[in-house]
Amino acid sequence: MQKILDAIQADELDAIGSLPVPEHYRGVTVHADEVEMFKGMASRDKDPRKSLHLDEVATPELGPGEALVAVMASAINYNTVWTSIFEPVSTFKFLERFGKLSPLSKRHDLPYHVVGSDLAGVVLRTGPGVHSWKPGDEVVAHCLNVELESPDGHNDTMLDNEQRIWGFETNFGGLAEIALVKANQLMPKPDHLTWEEAASPGLVNSTAYRQLVSTNGANMKQGDTVLIWGASGGLGSYATQFALNGGAIPICVVSSPEKAEICRKMGAELIIDRNAEGYKFWKDESTQDPKEWQRLGKKIRELTGGEDPDIVFEHPGRETFGASVYVARKGGTIVTCASTSGFMHEYDNRYLWMNLKRIIGSHFANYRESYEANRLIAKGLVHPTLSKTYALEDTGQAALDVHRNSHQGKVGVLCLAPEEGLGVRDHEMRAKHLDAINRFRGV
Helix, strand or coil, X not given: CHHHHHHHHCCCHHHHHHCCCCCEEEEEEEEHHHCCCCCCCCHHHCCHHHHCEEEEEECCCCCCCEEEEEEEEEEECHHHHHHHHCCCCCHHHHHHXXXXXXXXXXXXXXXXXXXXXXXXXXXXXXXXXXXXXXXXXXXXXCCEECCCCCHHHCCCHHHCCCCEECCCCCCCCCCECEEEEEHHHEEECCCCCCHHHHHCCXXXXXXXXXXXXXXXXXXXXXXXXXXXXXXXXXXXXXXHHHHHHCCCEEEXXXXXXXXXXXXXXXXXXXXXXXXXXXXXXXXXXXXXCHHHHHHHHHHHHHHHCCCCCCEEEECCCCCCHHHHHHHCCCCCEEEECCCCCCCCCCCCHHHHHCCXXXXXXXXXXXXXXXXXXXHHHHCCCCCCCEEEEEEHHHHHHHHHHHHCCCCCCEEEEECCCCCCCCCCCCHHHHHHHHHHHCCCCCC
C-alpha cells in the first residue's frame, strides 16, 4: 500500500498499473458474530464505536466489469450508521442473499462486512470488459450496484430487480484502503477538490438530485416553493443548493441558529428553526397533533406570502411525515426517502386524497442521475458540504457524530490520504469557489 500511496503522492499515476496489488488491506468492518451486541437497547444508545472495527482483510478477486480502487478518502452516510447498529436488519442478510446470485457474488458473503458507500481515489486494476477506465485514473464512485440482466432496469437502473447499494448491501465498500466496485460506478474526480471534498458528495448529492430535480422524483421547476427538512444536513444541504441553483424557493427547516446561518450562507432566505418554534408533532408515541401541523403551515405561509409548498423534501420520516403531507399545497408533492426518525409513517389520508397530493418514493439515483449530479459538482455549480474529517482509525467516532446528529453537512474520512488538502489539480477554479467549498468547515 505504501508504494501505491508513494506513486500517487509523487503524481506517478502511469506507474500504478505496474505495481503489485496488495493481498491484504485495512478496512472498516462489522462482524457477523456481533449482530446481537446491542439487543434490547434503544437505537439512540447504540454506539458505532463498539461495532465498527479496523481490520486487515483479504483483497477480493477482481471480476469482469469491475475495478479495484485505491481509496484516498471516503465519507459517512446514514447507511453506515444503520449497518453499525444492525438496524433495521443486519446487513449480513443482504450479503447472504447477494452471495446466492452467482459464483462471483459469493465473494461478498463473508463473516465480516467492509462498509462505506463513498470514495475518491485512484484506479488500481480493471477487470475483463472494462474499456473506459485504466489504472492511474482519478475517480469518485456512486453507490449504485446493479446486474441489469433483467429488462426491469433498462428504463431506470434503480428499478432493476438486482439493484443494491454498494458498501451497504454489498461488501468491499469505501471506508477502506482498497474498494471493489463495478466499473460503471466510476466517475471523474472533480479537479478543483481535495480527496476528502471529492469523496463527500457522492451518495447524498445523487440522492438529493433524483429526489428533487429528476423526472423520477419531484421534477422541480423554476419558482417552486420547496420545504426542506434538515436543510443543513447531509441530504438537505444539497437539496437547498439544487433549489437555489434551479430557480426554486427553498424553505429551510433547521434545528439551531448555527444551522440557520449555514443556510443563509448558501443563499436561502426563508428559514424555520424548529426548536425555537417548539413544534411537537406527536403528543405521545401513538398520537399526532394536527394543531402543530397547522401551526407549521401558518409559519410557512408567513414566510412565503401565503403560499404552501409545491414540494416537500422528506427524509426524517415518522416524526415529520404527517406534518409534511398536511402542509403540501393542493396538488403538491411529498417526495420521501431514508426515514432516519423511523420507517413507519402515519398521516391523515384526507389531506392527501381530498387535495390531490402525491407521495413519491425515491431511492438513491440511477447512473445518469448520478453522473449529472457529479457534473454539477465538477463545474462548481454545486459544492461539497464537508464539515469535518476523521482518520480511518476514528471511523466509529465519525459514525457516532452522524448517529447523534451532532454534525453538519457531511463527515469525511481519510483512508490512504495522509492528511487533508491533497489531490487538487485545478487551483485556479478552486480559488474561485473556495468560500463556497469551505462553507461548512468547522461548524
